[in-house]
Every structure is written in structure tokens, then in C-alpha cells.
Amino acid sequence: MIEIAIMFTAGCYSIAMLLDLWRIAKGPHSADRILALDTMVINMIAFLVLYGVWRGTAIYFEAAMLVAMVGFVSTVAYCRFLLRGDIIE
Template sequence: MIEIALFFAASCYGVALLLDLWRIAVGPDPADRILALDTMVINMIALLVLYGIWRGSAIYFEAAMLIAMVGFVSTVAYCRFILRGDIIE
């Protein structure tokens, strides 16, 4: 039963990733693209956690933590680039 729930959740997050990719490609302004990129990182974290539950391994949870940290830094850097034109002052 847990396999069915994991498959359903993973397929929902997969569809959400495709919709995020569409928003990045067609977004009307840069704020929508930044928000879609951040949401895409969150969906990837959720997929890694689901895969870790399915495999029964803790290494995927650590990978999800690393992606969360890199995703936060990349979102902040992209926002600073959009607002100021440069990342490093």
C-alpha cells in the first residue's frame, strides 16, 4: 500500500515540476520565473525524500538537505542579480 502512495505522490510532484518548467519558460516577468525556480527546488526536495523513503536509505535525506541549501542561495543570488544587476558588490 505504501508503494502506491509513494508512486502517486511522486507522480504529482513530477507533474508539478513540469508545470514549474512551463512557468519558467513562459513567465511574463522575472519575479514569476524566480518563484517557479524556487518551487522547482522544493519539488525536487520532496521527490528526493519520497525516493529515500521508497529505498529505505538515509543518504537521500542528506542530499535533500544539500539541495535545500543550494536552492536557497541560488534564489537569493538570482533575486539580487535581477534587482541590482550584479551579485557581488
């Protein structure tokens, strides 16, 4: 039963990531692209946690933590670049 729930959830996350890719490609403004990229990072974190549950190993939870940290820093850096023109002051 858990395998069916995991496969259904993985399908939903895959569809969400495809919609995020569409928003990144067709976003009318840079803010839309930033939000879509941040949402894609969140979906990837959830997908890694789901895969870790399915495989029964904890290494994917650590990978999800790394993706979360890198995703946060990249979102902040991209926003600062758009607002100020440079990342490092």
C-alpha cells in the same frame, strides 16, 4: 500499500515539476521565473525525500539538505542580480 502511495505522490510531484518548467519557459516576468525555480527546488527536495523513503536509505535525506541549501543561495543570488545588476558588492 505504501508503494501505491509513493507512486501516486511521485506522479503528483512530476506533474508539479512539469508545470514549474512551463512557468519558467512562459513566465511573463522575471519574478514569475524566480518563483517557479524556487518552487521547483522545493518539489525536488520533496521528491528526494520521497525516494529516500521508498529506497529505505538515509543518503537521499542528506542530498535533499544539500539541494535545499544550494536552492536557497541560488534564489537569493538571482534576486540580487535582478535588483542590483551584480551579486557581489
